[in-house]
Amino acid sequence: MKPIIALTADSLIDHSAVINQHDADMAPTAIKEAIVAAGGIPIILPFSLTTEPDEAQINQLVDLFDGLLLPGGPDVDPTFFGEEPIPQIGRTAYRKDAFEIALIKKTRAVHKPIFAICRGIQVYNVACGGTLYQDLATQDTAYAIRHAQAAPGNFPTHHVRIAQDSRLAKLLGNSSYVNSRHHQAVKQPAPGLRVVAQAADGVIEALESINDDSFLGVQWHPENMWQVQKEQFAFFADLVARAAAN
Template identity: 40%
Template sequence: MKPIIGITAHVELDWKHTLANDYIQAVICAGGIPLIIPAGIDADVDQIVDKIDGVVLSGGGDIDPTLFGEEPHQNLGSISPGRDSLEVAIIHRFLEKNKPILAICRGIQILNIAAGGDMFQDIYSQSESQLLQHAQKATRSHYSHYVNIEKNSLLESIAGQTEFKVNSFHHQAVRNVVSPFIVTARASDGVIEAIESTEHQFVLGVQWHPEPLALNEDHISKAIFQRFIEACQS
């Protein structure tokens, strides 16, 4: 039986759900059956979690900073409180049940926040370092900058190497990471690019977008989805 994989969707102004097709196709190509999870079903989250074998927390808009005790920064973009509350609820249930999570771009940020961590609302105005271009001006399948991977991490075991190139589409980023998560990848400017759990079978967050790269036959991106699907079958 193929595992059923829930994928959260972006919500525009609380009325229009959107999801890039490459999330769906990457799950299908890795051997899963994708199921799009809409916002607004918080009351039924336990039933949804019981029905799916894994979840992909997709990218999208910004996150409500009041979730981690801050007020909105002047460079904060559009937020979706309904999406935030649903994803936090799903994350809590998945961590409790030790079910696999693959968190992508916005997903890594909400994953860290749900665990008690926080984030930069805008890396360019809140970081003291000179940063790379993290919102690339190129197609989703273009490789923008390198990431450095921690040895002996889940991500290194998937990639088979400690440095590789990724795409980049974000102005927010994970800041303080709390247990059970650890930082397992950074860009050369220090921006956190991956976190993973030390207590769960497969809970991985990446700041880049492996889904278009996987469809472009990038072997590391394909391996991320394949290892995730394997974990969902165990």
């Protein structure tokens, strides 16, 4: 049996005069294709725009999959980590945050593996008790790299340093050349997580769980690079392998 990998959905909302004709729940095709290539079966988990998830719903959803992938998406609502929004914050989606945080907590409780990308590493950190920079350029005094790159999203633009004694180093080595499409980032890592990659300006680029192999998250977008930079495929193969062994 191939392991089932769940992806949380984003929501495309139609703001035209034709109400409800073009709204859609979606997940990145590049991630779905990477999961298939790694030997997994992807499923998409949408969230409700009108109601917060209840415990029974979350429990039933978690029973459906063997591993969870948290893709990129909108900014994380800062009220989830005890702050009010600053003027520089981008689009947020409160219902999506509430759904993903509940899903993360239950998935962690039953020890199913998780891999997170960009917004995914941020919302995972918040779900576990960490904090974020709402906007790097205005809140991080050491900010010195353009993390919201102008280059096409599949092009790498800066390097990251990887901790030698990390699981991430076993996948990529001691450094990697990565793309960068974000203006929020992890500020204070949550208890139980360790920083395993940083950019030259100190921005946190990867976290992993300390006591087991249940979580790995990166700030860049390997789904846009794995077809050319073959080493980036290792993340999807690793998630599928962890899910199959769970």
